[in-house]
Amino acid sequence: MSKNAVLNELSRITLPDGGDLVSRDLVRAVTVEGGLVRFVIEAPDSDLARKLEPQRAAAEAAVAALDWVESVSAVLTAHGPAPQKAPPQLKIGGHPKPQAGPAPVVGVDRIIAVGSGKGGVGKSTVSANLAVAMAREGRRVGLLDADIYGPSIPRMMGLSDRPKSPDGERIEPLHAHGVTFMSIGLMMDEGKPVIWRGPMLMGALQQMLGQTNWGQLDTLIVDLPPGTGDVQLTLCQRFNLSGAIIVSTPQDVALIDARKALGMFQTLKTPILGLIENMSLYICPNCGHEAHLFGHGGVAAEAERLGLPFLASLPIDLATREGGDDGVPIAAGEGPMAEGYRRLARRFIDGGMG
Numbered sequence: 001m002s003k004n005a006v007l008n009e010l011s012r013i014t015l016p017d018g019g020d021l022v023s024r025d026l027v028r029a030v031t032v033e034g035g036l037v038r039f040v041i042e043a044p045d046s047d048l049a050r051k052l053e054p055q056r057a058a059a060e061a062a063v064a065a066l067d068w069v070e071s072v073s074a075v076l077t078a079h080g081p082a083p084q085k086a087p088p089q090l091k092i093g094g095h096p097k098p099q100a101g102p103a104p105v106v107g108v109d110r111i112i113a114v115g116s117g118k119g120g121v122g123k124s125t126v127s128a129n130l131a132v133a134m135a136r137e138g139r140r141v142g143l144l145d146a147d148i149y150g151p152s153i154p155r156m157m158g159l160s161d162r163p164k165s166p167d168g169e170r171i172e173p174l175h176a177h178g179v180t181f182m183s184i185g186l187m188m189d190e191g192k193p194v195i196w197r198g199p200m201l202m203g204a205l206q207q208m209l210g211q212t213n214w215g216q217l218d219t220l221i222v223d224l225p226p227g228t229g230d231v232q233l234t235l236c237q238r239f240n241l242s243g244a245i246i247v248s249t250p251q252d253v254a255l256i257d258a259r260k261a262l263g264m265f266q267t268l269k270t271p272i273l274g275l276i277e278n279m280s281l282y283i284c285p286n287c288g289h290e291a292h293l294f295g296h297g298g299v300a301a302e303a304e305r306l307g308l309p310f311l312a313s314l315p316i317d318l319a320t321r322e323g324g325d326d327g328v329p330i331a332a333g334e335g336p337m338a339e340g341y342r343r344l345a346r347r348f349i350d351g352g353m354g
Contacts (some may be wrong), residue, residue: 001238001261002037003030003032003034003066005066006030006032006037006039006063006066007022007027007030007125009059009062009063009065009066010022010027010059010063011023012061012062013055013059013062013253014055015052015055015056015236016051016136020042021041021055021059021118021290023107023121023216025322026041026043026052027039027042028041028042028044028225031342033047034070034160035068035069035070036070036071037063037069037072037073038072038073038074038075039059039063039069039073039074039075039093040075040076040077040177041055041056041059041074041075041076041077042077042078042079043076043077043078043079044078044079045078045079047149048078049076049077049078052323053076054075054282056074056076057074059074059080060072060073060074060201063073068094068246076277078246083151084103084276088167088259089168090165090169090171090187091260092184092200092204092207092208093185093196093203093204094200094203094205094207095199095200095202096199096202096206096234096238097203097206099206099238100241102237102238102240103210103238103239103240103251104215104239104240105209105210105214105220105239105240105353106210107215107217108142108214108219108220109217109218109219109240110219110220111220111222111239111240111241111242112219112220112221112222112241112243112244112245112273112348113222113224113232113235113241113243113244113245113265113270114126114127114130114222114224114245114247115224115226115232115245115246115247115248115261115265115283116224116226116246116247116248116257116258117226117228117248117254117255117257117258117261118227118253118254118257118258118260119150119225119226119249120226120247121248121249121254121278121279122151122278122279122314123143123149123223123224123226123247123278123314124153124156124223124245125156125224125278126190126245126247126276126278126314127143127153127221127223128143128153128156128157128223128324128329128331129329129330129331129340129341130221130344130345130348131143131179131181131221131330132169132177132178132179132331132332132341133331133338133341133342133344133345134184134218134221134345134348134349135177135178135179135209135354136178136331136342136345137333137342137345137346137349139202139218139219139345139349139354140180140215140216140217140218140219141178141179141180141217141218141219141220142173142180142181142182142214142217142219142220142221143157143178143180143181143221143223144181144182144183144208144209144212144220144221144223144224144353145181145182145183145184145185145223146184146205146208146222146224146225146231146236147223147224147225147226147231148194148196148201148204148205148225148233149193149194150225151183151184151185152185152324153181153183153185153220153223153315154183154186155310155324155325155327156324156327156328156329157174157176157181157327157329158176158177158327159174159176159327160185160186160190160289161174161186161213162186162187162288163182163186163187168261169211170171170211170212170213171207171211171212171213171324172212172213173212173213173214174186176327177188177328177329178234180215180217181265182208182212184204184208190229198229198230198301201229201230201231201234202230202231202234205234205235205260206232206234206238209235209239211273218354219348219353221353222235226257227257227261228260228261228264229313231293232264232268233268236269236270241270242271242272242273242353243270243271243272243273243313243353244265244270244271244272244273245272245273245274245275245311246258246261246272246275246276247275247276247278248260248275248276248277248278248294248298248299248302249277249278249294249295249296249299250277250278250279250280250282250294250295250296250297250298250299251294251295252295252298253263254294255298255299255302258275258299258302259302263342273309273311273313273353274303274307274308274309274310275299275302275303275308275310275311276299276312276313276314276344277297277298277299277300277310277312277313278292278314279293279294279314279315280292280297280299280314280315280318281293281296281298281313281315282315282317285318293316293326299313300313300343310342310351311347312336312343312344314340315337315339317330319335319337320337329352
């Protein structure tokens with residue numbers, strides 16, 4: 001009966017927004033030990049708890065007024081929010097999963113690899129601008145940065161947000177300049193090197209291609225690392241490639257390595273769609289003089305010798321470099337370089353490869 005008497009008194013304590021302590025179910029842990037009474041007033045959140053101090057004092061005074069009560073302890077607390085379940089963690093770079101043979105990528109009509117024999121020839125610049133140019137021509141385009149050790153596509157596309165994974169399996173890619181893109185650089189801390197052995201590289205590529213939610217794409221462009229290593233082998237052997245583009249500068253040193261990249265794709269039965277000569281000339285912005293800093297025509301001659309299409313000759317251009325650094329590819333704007341990439345994109349689209 002003593003506990004009921006306490007609850008009866010507490011039911012008389014009204015709340016600012018209606019009801020009373022008992023009807024609103026805010027009273028907890030009522031204990032009566034002789035003349036000693038303890039109870040807790042538990043608010044649903046900390047904001048309401050701060051407003052209920054007058055009600056706590058009134059409740060304590062009301063119970064203390066009972067003739068049999070000697071001492072009262074009323075504690076005001078708040079019911080904290082329910083602990084949120086941690087989102088599932090996506091791990092990138094595990095060992096590759098077993099696979100029977102080359103597989104398509106869900107939702108992707110064709111995959112074009114952009115490779116080079118050596119680094120520094122502008123392969124990533126060509127990949128990013130070709131993707132943007134195709135998107136401006138109305139194609140649904142994806143771009144995968146598979147240069148695991150030196151990912152540069154996030155900087156060139158102007159976004160570095162970490163992709164979300166709602167279930168710890170599927171990866172939601174980013175979107176910029178009309179292009180859907182994904183890069184290992186988005187999954188790693190900026191400035192942190194990727195120190196992986198071959199199987200981890202292969203597993204990462206398999207994940208980024210197979211687990212990314214690409215949607216429906218006409219073309220997925222894959223920016224490969226330079227050389228002829230594990231990433232190239234994995235891409236060619238595990239996925240259905242429509243073909244490969246080789247980017248090289250004109251000088252002999254670059255062409256020696258470009259021939260190795262060509263040989264690799266031919267050995268792996270990947271069609272060569274053509275060659276691009278980058279940094280073919282420099283045009284002085286002041287006087288218009290043309291200088292062939294790395295030689296000229298070497299890639300075109302190599303394409304003719306091999307009976308392969310020569311796709312484009314692209315100059316060294318300051319605005320192209322600035323656009324890449326600023327996250328706005330030159331193909332996203334107007335001008336001679338943007339028009340050059342537009343023509344290159346049309347060549348693929350009109351030929352049924354874009």
